[in-house]
Amino acid sequence: MSDLYNEKVMDHFTNPRNVGVMKDADGVGEVGNPTCGDIMKLFIKVDKKNGEEVLSDITFQTLGCGAAIATSSYVTEMAKGMKLADAEKITNDAVAKELGGLPPIKMHCSNLAASALREAIKDYRSKS
Amino acid sequence: MIYFDHAATTPVKQEVKKAMDPYFSDKWGNPSSIYGLGREAREAMCEARQTIMGILGAERPSEIIFTSGATESNNLALKGVAEAAAFEIGGPPHIIVSAIEHHCVLDTAKHLESSFGAEVTYLSVNEEGLVNPLDVEKAIKDNTVLVSVMLGNNEMGAIEPVKEISGVIKGEREKREKKGDKTPLYFHTDAVQAFAFMPVKVDELGVDMLSLTAHKFYGPKGVGLLYVRTGTKFAPQQKGGAQEKGRRAGTENVPYIVGMAKAMEMAEKNREAYSKKVGELTDYLVKRVKEIPKIELIGPKNKEKRLPHIANFLFKGVEGESILINLDMLGFAASSGSACTSGSLEPSHVTKAMGYSDLEAHGTVRFSLGELNKRSDIDELMKHLPGIIEKLRAMSPIKE
Numbered sequence: 001m002s003d004l005y006n007e008k009v010m011d012h013f014t015n016p017r018n019v020g021v022m023k024d025a026d027g028v029g030e031v032g033n034p035t036c037g038d039i040m041k042l043f044i045k046v047d048k049k050n051g052e053e054v055l056s057d058i059t060f061q062t063l064g065c066g067a068a069i070a071t072s073s074y075v076t077e078m079a080k081g082m083k084l085a086d087a088e089k090i091t092n093d094a095v096a097k098e099l100g101g102l103p104p105i106k107m108h109c110s111n112l113a114a115s116a117l118r119e120a121i122k123d124y125r126s127k128s
Numbered sequence: 129m130i131y132f133d134h135a136a137t138t139p140v141k142q143e144v145k146k147a148m149d150p151y152f153s154d155k156w157g158n159p160s161s162i163y164g165l166g167r168e169a170r171e172a173m174c175e176a177r178q179t180i181m182g183i184l185g186a187e188r189p190s191e192i193i194f195t196s197g198a199t200e201s202n203n204l205a206l207k208g209v210a211e212a213a214a215f216e217i218g219g220p221p222h223i224i225v226s227a228i229e230h231h232c233v234l235d236t237a238k239h240l241e242s243s244f245g246a247e248v249t250y251l252s253v254n255e256e257g258l259v260n261p262l263d264v265e266k267a268i269k270d271n272t273v274l275v276s277v278m279l280g281n282n283e284m285g286a287i288e289p290v291k292e293i294s295g296v297i298k299g300e301r302e303k304r305e306k307k308g309d310k311t312p313l314y315f316h317t318d319a320v321q322a323f324a325f326m327p328v329k330v331d332e333l334g335v336d337m338l339s340l341t342a343h344k345f346y347g348p349k350g351v352g353l354l355y356v357r358t359g360t361k362f363a364p365q366q367k368g369g370a371q372e373k374g375r376r377a378g379t380e381n382v383p384y385i386v387g388m389a390k391a392m393e394m395a396e397k398n399r400e401a402y403s404k405k406v407g408e409l410t411d412y413l414v415k416r417v418k419e420i421p422k423i424e425l426i427g428p429k430n431k432e433k434r435l436p437h438i439a440n441f442l443f444k445g446v447e448g449e450s451i452l453i454n455l456d457m458l459g460f461a462a463s464s465g466s467a468c469t470s471g472s473l474e475p476s477h478v479t480k481a482m483g484y485s486d487l488e489a490h491g492t493v494r495f496s497l498g499e500l501n502k503r504s505d506i507d508e509l510m511k512h513l514p515g516i517i518e519k520l521r522a523m524s525p526i527k528e
Binding site: 004005010013014016019030034035036037038039040041061062063064065066068069 | 445446447448449450453454457474475485486487489490491522523524525526
């Protein structure tokens with residue numbers, strides 16, 4: 001089972017970063033597919049630095065398999081501190097690639113963390 | 129490692145290994161050969177077949193067809209009957225299978241539907257995973273040639289009402305006979321998970337075909353059998369030599385056949401004590417796991433209707449694979465759904481057939497107990513499982 005995922009994925013699965021609800025989030029994004037058993041929720045905090053919007057904090061909650069949890073954790077690390085415009089460009093494939101790859105079967109359903117981030121940014125923009 | 133996955137496979141017993149050993153490099157002849165070495169192999173196979181006949185209550189040696197395991201046996205039963213019947217009735221045959229069969233039955237049925245023009249009814253089950261024999265009766269049509277319902281389910285252990293279904297089938301056969309209708313109607317059961325725990329006698333069960341595989345009862349992998357009652361018309365699916373009376377061509381796997389017979393003999397002898405021991409362990413497991421909040425034991429509520437080695441729990445708000453990986457890291461082996469579907473994204477078809485939602489179906493973990501387990505294994509598991517569930521639930525956006 002554990003050889004299903006590489007070391008980096010396992011690290012994020014066993015010690016997920018930035019887990020939890022953010023009470024005063026500026027944007028929330030939820031994606032998922034009950035058929036695949038994965039639901040992800042991302043919370044973002046946006047600050048303005050030198051006139052640019054920056055992701056100052058990100059947290060997540062995920063119900064799902066190893067890949068779903070690891071990609072959620074990883075995207076929060078990847079995007080934290082990024083300019084909103086750059087964070088928006090992160091793709092699901094890029095997350096999987098940076099994590100050193102995911103089993104092909106997991107690429108479709110469980111690799112949605114970047115989509116959740118984009119949804120959260122969209123939510124923030126719709127409010128501001 | 130603590131092994132809670134006996135429904136996936138079991139280790140080969142030393143006695144079984146010992147029985148097999150001479151047939152690799154000492155008595156290695158081809159059972160079809162005429163000379164002494166071949167005769168030796170043939171005799172061993174003959175003896176194995178006699179042993180198995182006795183255990184299953186078969187009437188003739190030709191009723192036991194050795195195969196590579198239950199997948200082949202189930203493929204052979206469904207395809208063999210459908211093909212022979214289509215020829216006989218001159219139109220598309222109709223087959224009835226339960227919705228909770230193993231994939232090797234369901235996918236064969238689907239194949240017959242899409243590539244062979246067969247009609248297939250997938251029988252629904254109730255929320256406990258049990259087939260209603262009345263539903264079988266309702267599903268039977270003029271062109272129904274085969275009903276296949278498993279004896280014990282591999283995911284949640286439901287013991288299906290095979291004897292009652294057999295009664296329904298006998299009634300239908302009598303009706304056809306009175307009408308002078310010669311359309312055959314056979315009953316097949318997959319007894320793979322049940323064999324180690326309940327008597328499997330073909331006449332008592334009232335089945336025409338029955339599948340077994342050795343590795344579920346401490347025999348080797350890669351060998352199984354299909355019981356076929358004399359008079360059952362089926363078209364062989366593997367062509368070649370005259371082995372198994374031409375119904376399954378290919379040189380017989382002598383050492384493994386000998387091993388399977390030995391394993392069956394031992395399982396038959398130990399059945400009562402083994403069932404009792406495993407049943408008590410499972411009871412204890414269920415009692416302990418129920419200490420965790422928001423869980424449900426799925427399958428029949430009445431213990432009598434459940435195989436004693438399987439306990440499948442639904443952990444609400446958690447995904448099965450995450451639990452399994454955490455358990456694996458701590459040295460516990462369990463599985464979600466059936467071993468064959470772990471690593472697939474589809475939620476278990478069995479759990480879904482019982483009416484659970486996709487998300488719920490993803491939250492199930494099966495523990496299956498056996499020879500390798502003792503009470504302290506369960507205590508050890510319970511030192512870790514509640515924490516794993518708590519951690520994963522804390523991470524989940526779904527709170528219910």
